[in-house]
Amino acid sequence: MWEAIIVQPMTNLLLFIYDLLGNGPHMFGLAIILFTVLIKAVTWPLNAAQVKGAQAMQELQNDKDWQEIQKKYAKDREKLAQEQMRIYKEKGINPFASCLPTLVQFPIIIGLYQSIIRALSATPLDMLKLARTVYPFQNVENIIPLNSKFLWMDLGQPEPYYILAIIVAVSTWIQSKLTMPTSSNPNDQSAQMSRMMSIYMPLLLGWFALTFPSGISVYFIISNVLGVVQYAATGRANWSNVFSFGSKPQQQQPSQKKKK
Amino acid sequence: MKTKRLILISLFALGAILLSACSGAAFSNNWPGLAADEERVYVTSGSFVYAVEVQTGRQIWRFPADSDNKLLFYANPVLTEDGQLLIGSAGQNHTLFSLDPETGREKWSLQNGAKNVWMAPPLVFNEVIYAPNTDGFLYILDMRGREIADPIELGGALWSQPVTDGTSIYVTSLDHHLHIINPSTRKTLPPVNLGGAVPGSPAIGDGGVYVGSFASNIYFITPRGESKVVASADNWIWGTPALDGDILYYADLEGIVYSLDLTSGRQNWDRQKPDGPVVANPLVTDDRIYVVTEAGGIFVLDRDGKIIWDRNPGGNIYTTPVIAGDLILVAPYQADFAIAAYDEAGRQAWTFTPGK
Numbered sequence: 001m002w003e004a005i006i007v008q009p010m011t012n013l014l015l016f017i018y019d020l021l022g023n024g025p026h027m028f029g030l031a032i033i034l035f036t037v038l039i040k041a042v043t044w045p046l047n048a049a050q051v052k053g054a055q056a057m058q059e060l061q062n063d064k065d066w067q068e069i070q071k072k073y074a075k076d077r078e079k080l081a082q083e084q085m086r087i088y089k090e091k092g093i094n095p096f097a098s099c100l101p102t103l104v105q106f107p108i109i110i111g112l113y114q115s116i117i118r119a120l121s122a123t124p125l126d127m128l129k130l131a132r133t134v135y136p137f138q139n140v141e142n143i144i145p146l147n148s149k150f151l152w153m154d155l156g157q158p159e160p161y162y163i164l165a166i167i168v169a170v171s172t173w174i175q176s177k178l179t180m181p182t183s184s185n186p187n188d189q190s191a192q193m194s195r196m197m198s199i200y201m202p203l204l205l206g207w208f209a210l211t212f213p214s215g216i217s218v219y220f221i222i223s224n225v226l227g228v229v230q231y232a233a234t235g236r237a238n239w240s241n242v243f244s245f246g247s248k249p250q251q252q253q254p255s256q257k258k259k260k
Numbered sequence: 261m262k263t264k265r266l267i268l269i270s271l272f273a274l275g276a277i278l279l280s281a282c283s284g285a286a287f288s289n290n291w292p293g294l295a296a297d298e299e300r301v302y303v304t305s306g307s308f309v310y311a312v313e314v315q316t317g318r319q320i321w322r323f324p325a326d327s328d329n330k331l332l333f334y335a336n337p338v339l340t341e342d343g344q345l346l347i348g349s350a351g352q353n354h355t356l357f358s359l360d361p362e363t364g365r366e367k368w369s370l371q372n373g374a375k376n377v378w379m380a381p382p383l384v385f386n387e388v389i390y391a392p393n394t395d396g397f398l399y400i401l402d403m404r405g406r407e408i409a410d411p412i413e414l415g416g417a418l419w420s421q422p423v424t425d426g427t428s429i430y431v432t433s434l435d436h437h438l439h440i441i442n443p444s445t446r447k448t449l450p451p452v453n454l455g456g457a458v459p460g461s462p463a464i465g466d467g468g469v470y471v472g473s474f475a476s477n478i479y480f481i482t483p484r485g486e487s488k489v490v491a492s493a494d495n496w497i498w499g500t501p502a503l504d505g506d507i508l509y510y511a512d513l514e515g516i517v518y519s520l521d522l523t524s525g526r527q528n529w530d531r532q533k534p535d536g537p538v539v540a541n542p543l544v545t546d547d548r549i550y551v552v553t554e555a556g557g558i559f560v561l562d563r564d565g566k567i568i569w570d571r572n573p574g575g576n577i578y579t580t581p582v583i584a585g586d587l588i589l590v591a592p593y594q595a596d597f598a599i600a601a602y603d604e605a606g607r608q609a610w611t612f613t614p615g616k
Binding site: 122123124125127128131141142144145 | 289290291334350379394416417419434435455456457459474475476496498513537539554578593
């Protein structure tokens with residue numbers, strides 16, 4: 001099931017793009033970059049929903065009803081949760097909508113990892129699996145084995161100089177800082193969640209980049225850059241957060257708010 | 261809020277664990293290597309090489325004695341005339357070992373010589389070791405493991421054992437080429453394009469070699485590098501063809517076994533298809549052809565392609581079987597045992613399961 005739905009299509013797509021590019025040196029890296037662009041295009045609506053959801057959550061912090069129930073049920077967690085759910089329902093807000101694109105990344109990352117290993121076929125057994133994976137219409141005899149070199153890296157191996165791991169961690173941090181909701185309310189849950197994500201995600205993805213084939217790191221970096229571009233294109237990017245090291249996020253300026 | 265945080269952290273942890281489970285897969289798995297002499301059969305299994313008595317299936321030694329997770333052995337071990345057993349590691353430790361076949365003790369090792377892992381067995385010719393590596397270089401060593409010449413850069417990953425006709429050395433590569441080397445001058449002829457990756461060795465024939473590739477063709481190549489297609493297959497050809505007089509036996513990943521009459525250029529059989537894809541080389545002895553399949557089948561055919569007997573010991577068989585004494589030995593992958601031995605009538609003589 002996983003193989004047929006995730007690994008096989010991903011591997012074939014990578015092989016198809018690689019073949020299209022001319023299957024020379026560095027082309028598998030370019031194939032991963034184009035693959036990432038395609039994935040970003042496909043998940044664009046999800047990411048747009050994330051931006052919208054985060055915005056809605058942020059606006060909620062200034063809502064009178066919301067602030068009232070925070071005060072009223074400050075000591076009754078259960079009742080507070082019930083009331084919060086009621087308001088979410090009334091306003092048509094899904095509090096988990098902002099997490100969804102992040103969670104969707106995991107099957108993509110795992111599938112991409114398996115596809116890269118499969119496509120690069122480091123062992124005869126991997127090569128045999130690849131022979132089974134390719135769709136009949138793909139004429140891969142000419143392109144197998146794939147050239148795993150990209151710039152100074154072997155895309156099937158972890159990058160040895162930690163350069164990619166640093167870029168992955170920094171770009172993830174910048175992306176999460178840019179998309180962090182701005183709020184002066186200390187009880188703002190979505191802001192707290194985002195702050196937490198801006199710490200965990202760079203560390204986690206940085207560790208992935210250290211441990212896993214560098215092809216995955218290329219995916220992370222391009223994905224982050226495109227994420228930043230996409231968010232900046234909405235006019236909501238909060239660049240001041242990026243430069244506010246350690247301090248609480250800056251509140252959005254009224255002029256920025258008007259843009260929504 | 262706490263619940264949300266817990267869920268999120270748990271999901272990250274789960275993702276990390278899932279990915280960690282895949283970590284290192286690049287070199288974590290492959291089928292075993294197998295070799296035998298009259299007394300002992302040698303099989304690789306993960307990070308160990310085992311020597312087993314041919315007659316009883318009893319373990320004689322294991323190398324290394326203690327587990328070393330930087331070692332992995334996939335290639336067929338190679339026995340030399342001067343009493344060495346050569347085997348390279350496909351693990352993080354790229355070492356080529358020479359072992360004493362009687363005791364399993366290390367005689368010498370080539371460490372840090374190659375940039376990548378050893379998937380292919382070396383060739384020993386005129387007391388020189390020609391060791392192909394997945395870094396694309398052919399390493400040239402004396403019988404004590406000292407490099408006696410600069411390695412020859414051939415390109416592509418080298419997965420198959422070089423062969424020689426006594427004059428030239430032939431090395432196939434995943435870069436789609438057959439490389440022909442003059443062992444005296446160590447010069448190479450222009451590589452011969454075979455239209456696809458070549459994971460198998462060539463078979464030495466009269467006036468040239470026969471080799472199959474992922475282009476699903478069998479090529480005949482002269483020592484001067486002239487090539488022609490002599491036959492085709494329905495799918496990728498992985499293993500080395502087996503030449504017996506004027507007949508060339510080969511098989512493909514479609515699971516079809518072919519018997520090509522080289523004189524007439526015609527197939528002797530009409531699509532003999534056992535029970536699954538064939539990766540291993542066909543093995544020809546006297547009047548029998550042994551074919552093993554990914555589905556775990558062992559098929560013994562006569563020259564007309566009729567099945568004399570067949571067995572299925574379990575697992576997948578990718579490793580070419582070997583004959584030792586009166587026994588045929590197979591090394592399945594992912595079976596309950598590492599070796600199964602059969603007599604001429606197909607009766608199982610013994611199985612060998614490595615101890616822990």
